[in-house]
Amino acid sequence: MNVLINVLLVLGTVALMEFVAYATHRWVMHGPLGWRWHKSHHEETHGPFEKNDLYAVCFAVVAIALFAAGSLWWGRLTWIATGVTLYGLIYFIVHDGLVHQRWPFRYVPRKGYLRRLYQAHRLHHAVEGREGCVSFGFIYAPPVPDLKRQLQGNKSIRPELRPEVSPRQDV
Template sequence: MTTSWLALTLIAIGVFLVMEIVAWAAHKYIMHGWGWGWHESHHEPHEGLFEKNDLYAVVFAIFAIGLFALGTFAALPIVTAIASGITLYGLFYFIVHDGLVHQRWPFRHIPHKGYAKRLVQAHRLHHAVKGREGCVSFGFLYAPPVEKLSAELKSSGRVREEQGERRPTN
């Protein structure tokens, strides 16, 4: 089966875009649901390089590696393009979420304007709630308007600062 490089590139880009929806749903319904046992580490202060929540990245990586293997050994370039889109999303997640938002790697930059600032603010609002209930903004690369998220948080009455607690630094 031959497919043009343009078609495969478009498939990879499409999968990359769809991954934000997949990640949003996984974050809201798995990580803040039955998978809270791993994700809780991300909402609490921690020491060291890794947190239990990083196991989710391992799961997604194993899935992508499996798709790469299937696409390669079964000569299915479309499957390899899908794996490429998932991997590209993982790379952006690592750079934007772990790097820019949580400052988990040495490059330190705090954005003061535009999309990056809104993304950081939205994720801080996500962490403004103690526990898994009442959080806002579950996307990793898309951030709803901060004003909307702030109003949603305020109406929930679950903001950490109102309870006199400090937000995690990670």
């Protein structure tokens, strides 16, 4: 029974982290104070790191604190910390690797869930600045046609990335 509870804590934390990440991305990173770090993520990157990577450090500090608290006070916090860490790994692989191509090789998904995730985040970056962006999640992506409709008429969309609303799914 303990194993089941621990697995559920890890998986539940991963699911909850998507909501935490969405809220942090939308209202902190795209907010007036958080934009100072996150702006680097919406600009051309020079070198392997950007100021936005400091958010990953902040989440890592939370995970480390949870691991420490779990080892000192309540062991279940260790499994919650494992869920936070697993979410960070998924974020690193999907967001940094797949979407932003921060890997030493390039892969663009052609179909399925990964394609939708890739397109949704590309549409997030179609807007100049912090206002008017769509799709703030990292492992969930709304349907691409819905995002294109939300962007339609937005004056701050980069002209080269202006999406046409059509049944076609490519960006």
